[in-house]
Amino acid sequence: MFDNIYTFYDDAEYVITEFNADKVIKLLKKRIANGQVSAPNYGFLANAYFIKNDNVNALKYALKSKKLDENYFYADFILTIIYINEDNPCKAEKYLVQMLEKCPDDYYFAYFAASSLYYLKQELDIVKKYSDKLLQTNIKTPDCSLMKALVCFYEQDYKNVLKYSFYSLKAFPNIDCTSFVLICISFFSLIFTPLKNPCFWQSLLTIFLPKDEKYYCRAEICMYDNPEKAMDLINKACEINQKPQYLQRKAEIFLFWEKYNEAIEIYKDILEKDSTYTQCYYMLSAAYKEIGDYKSCLEYANKSILNNINVESAYSLKAVCLRSLGKPEKAIECLKKLQKEFPESPNLNYYFAQLYADLQDYKNALIHINKQLLIEKDALNYGEKTCFLFRLERFDEAIEAAEKALEFGENGVVYYWLACCYEAKEEYSKALEYINKSILMGENDCWTFWHKSSIMGALGKNKEAEIAYKKAVELGFVESV
Numbered sequence: 001m002f003d004n005i006y007t008f009y010d011d012a013e014y015v016i017t018e019f020n021a022d023k024v025i026k027l028l029k030k031r032i033a034n035g036q037v038s039a040p041n042y043g044f045l046a047n048a049y050f051i052k053n054d055n056v057n058a059l060k061y062a063l064k065s066k067k068l069d070e071n072y073f074y075a076d077f078i079l080t081i082i083y084i085n086e087d088n089p090c091k092a093e094k095y096l097v098q099m100l101e102k103c104p105d106d107y108y109f110a111y112f113a114a115s116s117l118y119y120l121k122q123e124l125d126i127v128k129k130y131s132d133k134l135l136q137t138n139i140k141t142p143d144c145s146l147m148k149a150l151v152c153f154y155e156q157d158y159k160n161v162l163k164y165s166f167y168s169l170k171a172f173p174n175i176d177c178t179s180f181v182l183i184c185i186s187f188f189s190l191i192f193t194p195l196k197n198p199c200f201w202q203s204l205l206t207i208f209l210p211k212d213e214k215y216y217c218r219a220e221i222c223m224y225d226n227p228e229k230a231m232d233l234i235n236k237a238c239e240i241n242q243k244p245q246y247l248q249r250k251a252e253i254f255l256f257w258e259k260y261n262e263a264i265e266i267y268k269d270i271l272e273k274d275s276t277y278t279q280c281y282y283m284l285s286a287a288y289k290e291i292g293d294y295k296s297c298l299e300y301a302n303k304s305i306l307n308n309i310n311v312e313s314a315y316s317l318k319a320v321c322l323r324s325l326g327k328p329e330k331a332i333e334c335l336k337k338l339q340k341e342f343p344e345s346p347n348l349n350y351y352f353a354q355l356y357a358d359l360q361d362y363k364n365a366l367i368h369i370n371k372q373l374l375i376e377k378d379a380l381n382y383g384e385k386t387c388f389l390f391r392l393e394r395f396d397e398a399i400e401a402a403e404k405a406l407e408f409g410e411n412g413v414v415y416y417w418l419a420c421c422y423e424a425k426e427e428y429s430k431a432l433e434y435i436n437k438s439i440l441m442g443e444n445d446c447w448t449f450w451h452k453s454s455i456m457g458a459l460g461k462n463k464e465a466e467i468a469y470k471k472a473v474e475l476g477f478v479e480s481v
Contacts, residue, residue, distance in 0.1 A: 016048050024048040039069035046078045050085070053210055058082050073102040073110075080113040084120055087245030090278045090308050092117050108137045112147040131155070212240035219249055227253050244270045244277050251283065260287045278307035285317050294324045312342045319351055328358040346375060353384060362391040379408035386417045395421045412441030416448060423451060428458045446477035 016024050028045045046062035049055075059082055065075035076099035083092035096113055103110050111134035118126040131151040137144065152160040215237035223230040231253050237246045251266040264287050267280040285300035298321035304314040315338035322331035332355050339348055349372040356365040366388040373381045382405035389398035398421045405414045419435035422428070435452045449472035456465035469477075 016044065016051055018051055021048045021051045025052075037068070039065045039072040039075060042068065043072065043074045043078055046075070046082075050078060050082055053213065055082055055086060071102055073099045073107070076102070077109045077113055080117065084113070084116050086243070087120065087248055088277055088279070089117060089121050091276050092120075093308075093310070106137055106139065108134055108139055108144045108147060111137070112151070115151050135160075212237045212243075212246070215240075216243075216246050216249060219253075223249070223253060224256070227256055244274050248277070248280070248283075255283075255287065258290070260290045263287050278304070279311075281307060282311050282314050282317070285314065285321075289317060289320065294321045297321045298325070309341060312338070312345060315341070316345075316347075316351065319355070323355060323358065328355045331355050347372070349375070350381065350384070353388070357384075357388065357391075360391075362388045366392065377404075379405045379411055379414070382408075383411060383414045383417070386414060386421075390417055390420055390424070393424070395425050410437075410441060412438045412443035415441065416443050416451075419451060419455070423455055423458075426458070428455050431455045432459065444475070446472045446475035448472075449475060450477050 025045060025048045028041050028048070032041055032045075042061045042065035046058045046060075046065060049061065050058035058078065062075050062078040062082065065072060066079070069075070076095045079095040080092050080099060083089070083095065092113075096110070096117055099107075099110050099113065111130045114130035115127050115134060118124075118130065134144075134151055135148055149161045149163075215233045219230040219233035219237065222233070231250070234246060234250045234253065237243075238250065247266050247270050251263040251270075254260070254263040254266065264284060267284045267287070270277050271280050281300045281304035285297050285304055288294070288297035288300060298318060301314050301318040301321060304311050305318065308314075315334055319331040319334045319338070322328070322334060332352070335348065335351055335355065338345060342348075349368040353365045353368040353372065356362070356368065366385065369381055369384045369388060373385065382401050385401040386398045386405060389395075389401055399418060402414050402418045402421070405411060415434045415438035419431045419433075419438060422431035422434065432452070432455050435448065435455060438448055439452070449468045453465045453468035453472060456462075456468055
């Protein structure tokens with residue numbers, strides 16, 4: 001199936017571009033005024049306004065199109081790309097899901113919209129899935145070719161960018177700016193290796209954008225390499241137009257600088273202006289976690305989940321908050337919901353292990369850390385396994401796990417647990433060796449010195465034991481009654 005304005009033209013075939021958008025708007029408004037009130041006419045009118053960078057009118061007419069025909073999935077496509085353009089992935093995903101439920105399998109608009117949305121969300125495995133589907137379609141229309149060129153551009157596949165852009169221009173009676181620029185980019189990138197830097201070309205692509213969007217896009221390109229320049233650019237964009245997506249970029253830069261309170265103020269301001277930017281709830285939750293305000297962190301994590309159950313990391317944040325607030329049982333319930341929604345979540349078993357350890361349920365903690373080790377064998381997980389086995393008084397197994405952890409490099413915490421194991425086995429010389437290594441690597445809290453005192457006493461070194469005990473007391477050790 002193919003949806004475009006040119007299927008409704010009597011005199012010629014057109015795809016809406018920046019060159020003919022005004023003509024299309026004039027024609028469609030005339031038709032609608034003459035009684036041709038239909039979902040396609042409003043849908044194409046929305047698309048024309050979108051191409052003119054007039055998202056207010058684009059949204060207005062796209063919603064009118066949906067109101068006339070709820071099942072007209074081209075309107076869902078327009079709404080999806082409008083919200084992608086406004087950097088509102090939660091809202092965009094709502095309409096993308098609706099479109100994918102209704103449209104046929106070869107509907108390339110859906111594949112392009114999905115690739116664009118998940119590129120915005122940086123879920124690159126999903127991008128690959130939909131871009132492959134788009135490239136495998138056999139539909140040969142100029143706009144489909146342009147969409148193929150764009151997904152190839154973001155994969156830096158310049159040969160295919162050139163191929164699809166040329167086809168788009170060849171089939172297109174009205175030359176399209178994007179196709180022309182993509183051809184220039186591909187040609188020079190294939191010839192001159194230094195010009196293969198995608199950031200350079202992404203910056204060049206902004207040349208045809210309005211000034212505020214140009215500042216915004218260029219701020220995104222240099223945000224991590226030169227955040228000062230990015231802030232200067234985004235401030236210029238905000239001076240022209242305080243769009244929510246511009247403010248979001250500004251907040252991201254503040255987060256990068258660890259200026260969490262400034263970022264929090266911006267996210268709250270965005271939500272006051274437009275409550276559809278529900279991704280701000282998650283960002284607020286993350287920012288509050290960084291400043292240790294777990295009550296507020298929990299509040300916004302709940303709002304994030306309430307507005308979009310697909311935000312996987314919001315569940316993790318909620319569990320962290322509940323744990324920090326001394327509610328491990330509720331945190332486990334939260335993780336069970338996360339497990340139900342995202343069974344492949346990579347660190348799920350690690351979080352479960354930590355929470356069961358808080359409850360001193362070391363059997364369940366061990367079960368989950370063993371599951372985590374099936375996914376990721378590293379020092380952290382072997383170190384946790386060492387601790388749980390020690391708590392279960394399985395000292396030889398704990399020592400074996402510690403030795404595997406140390407294969408990844410020296411670790412003060414692992415040395416601490418090794419010392420505890422050898423102390424429990426009454427092998428005090430080895431225990432002393434490892435407790436000293438632990439202290440040398442910075443593990444010098446009250447418990448480390450308390451164990452050193454105990455080990456020294458067992459070795460008959462009473463003076464050294466007394467010195468270590470005093471140090472433990474200085475660091476906060478208190479004898480239990």
